[in-house]
Amino acid sequence: MAEGDTTTLERPFFEAARGEADHPHSAVVRFGADAPLPLDAGGMLSPFQIAYQTYGALNAARSNAILLCHALSGDQHAANVHPVTGKPGWWETLVGPGKPIDTDRFFVIASNVLGGCLGTTGPSSTNPATGQPYGLDLPVVTIRDMVRAQSMLLDHLGIARLLAVVGGSMGGMQVLQWAASYPERVFAAMPIATAARHSAQNIAFHEVGRQAVMADPDWRAGRYLVEGTSPRRGLAVARMAAHITYMSDGSLHRKFGRRLQDRDGHTFSFDADFQVESYLRHQGEAFVDRFDANSYLYVTRAMDYFDLAADYGGVLAHAFKGSRTRFCLVSFTSDWLFTTADSRAVVHALNAAGAQVSFAEIDSDKGHDAFLLEEPEFSAITRGFIDAAARAVGVA
Amino acid sequence: MSPRDIAIHDLTMKEAARAASGKRVDLLLIADMVAPGSRVLDVGSGDGELLELLATTRGCDARGIELSREGVNAGVARGLAIIQGDADLDLADYPDGAFDYVILSQTIQATRRPKWVLEQMLRVGRRAIVSFPNFGFWRLRLDLLVNGRMPSSDNLPYSWHDTPNIHFCTIRDFVDLVGEVDARIERATALNASGYPVRVNLPWAVWNLLGEQAVFLLSRGP
Numbered sequence: 001m002a003e004g005d006t007t008t009l010e011r012p013f014f015e016a017a018r019g020e021a022d023h024p025h026s027a028v029v030r031f032g033a034d035a036p037l038p039l040d041a042g043g044m045l046s047p048f049q050i051a052y053q054t055y056g057a058l059n060a061a062r063s064n065a066i067l068l069c070h071a072l073s074g075d076q077h078a079a080n081v082h083p084v085t086g087k088p089g090w091w092e093t094l095v096g097p098g099k100p101i102d103t104d105r106f107f108v109i110a111s112n113v114l115g116g117c118l119g120t121t122g123p124s125s126t127n128p129a130t131g132q133p134y135g136l137d138l139p140v141v142t143i144r145d146m147v148r149a150q151s152m153l154l155d156h157l158g159i160a161r162l163l164a165v166v167g168g169s170m171g172g173m174q175v176l177q178w179a180a181s182y183p184e185r186v187f188a189a190m191p192i193a194t195a196a197r198h199s200a201q202n203i204a205f206h207e208v209g210r211q212a213v214m215a216d217p218d219w220r221a222g223r224y225l226v227e228g229t230s231p232r233r234g235l236a237v238a239r240m241a242a243h244i245t246y247m248s249d250g251s252l253h254r255k256f257g258r259r260l261q262d263r264d265g266h267t268f269s270f271d272a273d274f275q276v277e278s279y280l281r282h283q284g285e286a287f288v289d290r291f292d293a294n295s296y297l298y299v300t301r302a303m304d305y306f307d308l309a310a311d312y313g314g315v316l317a318h319a320f321k322g323s324r325t326r327f328c329l330v331s332f333t334s335d336w337l338f339t340t341a342d343s344r345a346v347v348h349a350l351n352a353a354g355a356q357v358s359f360a361e362i363d364s365d366k367g368h369d370a371f372l373l374e375e376p377e378f379s380a381i382t383r384g385f386i387d388a389a390a391r392a393v394g395v396a
Numbered sequence: 397m398s399p400r401d402i403a404i405h406d407l408t409m410k411e412a413a414r415a416a417s418g419k420r421v422d423l424l425l426i427a428d429m430v431a432p433g434s435r436v437l438d439v440g441s442g443d444g445e446l447l448e449l450l451a452t453t454r455g456c457d458a459r460g461i462e463l464s465r466e467g468v469n470a471g472v473a474r475g476l477a478i479i480q481g482d483a484d485l486d487l488a489d490y491p492d493g494a495f496d497y498v499i500l501s502q503t504i505q506a507t508r509r510p511k512w513v514l515e516q517m518l519r520v521g522r523r524a525i526v527s528f529p530n531f532g533f534w535r536l537r538l539d540l541l542v543n544g545r546m547p548s549s550d551n552l553p554y555s556w557h558d559t560p561n562i563h564f565c566t567i568r569d570f571v572d573l574v575g576e577v578d579a580r581i582e583r584a585t586a587l588n589a590s591g592y593p594v595r596v597n598l599p600w601a602v603w604n605l606l607g608e609q610a611v612f613l614l615s616r617g618p
Binding site: 079093094326328348351352354356357358359360361363377379380383385387388391 | 457461465468469472473474475476477478479480481489490491494
């Protein structure tokens with residue numbers, strides 16, 4: 001493609017994925033003028049909607065609900081075939097009948113985050129004031145805003161207290177925020193591969209991704225949906241860069257090494273000679289087909305702003321003061337994006353607050369993505385922690 | 397001070413019978429020193445055997461710290477509250493008086509800084525319970541005397557160059573350490589080679605010979 005070409009929308013987010021923004025293949029709850037969402041940025045968001053999936057059945061005592069919080073590029077399709085990509089749900093390793101988060105026993109809820117693009121109000125949703133996609137007119141949202149919205153979803157579902165809130169990465173940030181904002185609504189919390197604040201290094205990676213999106217001429221200052229373009233190259237580069245941070249040196253080496261892609265020797269060009277290049281290009285392309293570029297800006301920004309201690313006088317322990325929630329934190333040895341040290345900082349704060357906390361570091365070479373992959377030890381710990389919580393609450 | 401000056405704990409027949417059921421006697425002794433319903437931190441909790449015992453038989457809010465990844469993962473998978481951590485470092489992160497009891501079972505000899513660990517235990521907990529293998533046990537002394545080699549036994553199976561146990565002590569050494577950290581001995585029990593308490597009130601020197609293991613309940617202050 002020649003430089004300056006306008007990307008034509010052959011497999012556009014505009015159609016399949018864009019359709020999900022307002023009318024998702026999910027349950028949707030719409031909050032009207034009577035139920036505005038107060039935002040950390042100031043003002044209210046109203047009307048707005050939340051798209052969510054549920055698995056399993058709520059018991060009569062309403063005591064078996066588990067909320068899953070998804071990561072940056074995730075969505076509500078945790079344990080079902082994805083309506084846009086046709087791929088399995090992102091947490092089918094852990095969630096399903098007979099699995100550690102057992103949908104035969106528990107009522108599992110997964111909602112798309114505020115600022116997302118799969119049916120919860122985000123920048124690709126139609127702004128009722130203009131009839132056009134919000135774009136950058138949507139106020140910047142925070143992790144706390146996301147969690148506030150989720151609490152309204154639970155009110156709507158008539159669930160006073162969750163048996164557990166579980167999530168990894170950005171999902172883990174939401175879990176921590178849940179435990180801090182609504183301790184009485186969370187019996188057990190499982191923040192995985194996460195941190196109580198986004199590090200300078202992680203903010204830096206996000207900034208690279210956002211700059212890649214915004215440097216794409218087809219981004220059109222965020223108005224690409226209105227102008228009929230799509231910043232595909234920018235978003236793909238953002239995803240490629242981010243994807244490296246989700247893996248480890250070891251897992252990249254094990255998967256690709258220096259192997260060449262469908263060729264016998266170097267081409268002495270800038271083609272994707274190496275398998276790892278081809279893989280990253282594919283990851284970038286696939287992402288663009290299902291994810292909105294502006295959502296990428298909003299959701300990465302929400303993570304950057306996350307600093308739970310800052311909301312509690314700079315002392316993380318104060319966020320969990322008097323908490324009766326039981327916690328289980330998990331980190332992975334090769335995760336250099338959200339390190340074991342990040343998890344330990346949360347554990348120390350929970351100890352200082354006197355909270356009941358478990359912490360396990362899982363030996364894995366799969367990097368940050370390990371929490372989404374088959375890791376037997378991680379599965380066993382999740383099952384044990386959830387089962388113990390269920391026993392304590394009296395869930396069959 | 398001799399053992400006569402403190403409350404000597406003894407196993408009742410009923411408890412001895414429980415011990416025959418396969419539970420470690422030292423763990424039963426420790427559990428027996430813990431008041432029901434207390435908040436307990438077990439430092440070096442292994443796979444969580446004592447935590448489970450405390451939770452199920454004493455109704456305790458029992459938490460653990462364990463160094464080995466395998467131990468932590470096994471315990472957490474059984475629903476216990478265990479943190480992967482290092483006694484030599486992580487006790488500093490707990491606030492004063494966070495627990496009623498802090499327990500160190502068969503672990504003090506493996507710490508790098510036993511005195512610091514004991515001080516931290518008595519800071520974090522109102523009471524501390526410590527069990528350890530007694531290097532003053534007559535058989536170990538005899539072993540060294542006769543064979544001229546570092547003793548090993550069923551309880552101490554490691555060779556000198558490949559052992560986690562870097563700070564062995566005798567009962568008398570431990571009593572000295574208790575004095576150094578200004579703690580008070582509330583109860584003490586020595587277990588003989590059969591795993592049963594040394595029943596009679598005898599001077600420390602005799603305990604130090606006859607006890608293969610010892611269990612001490614300590615509190616703050618002289």
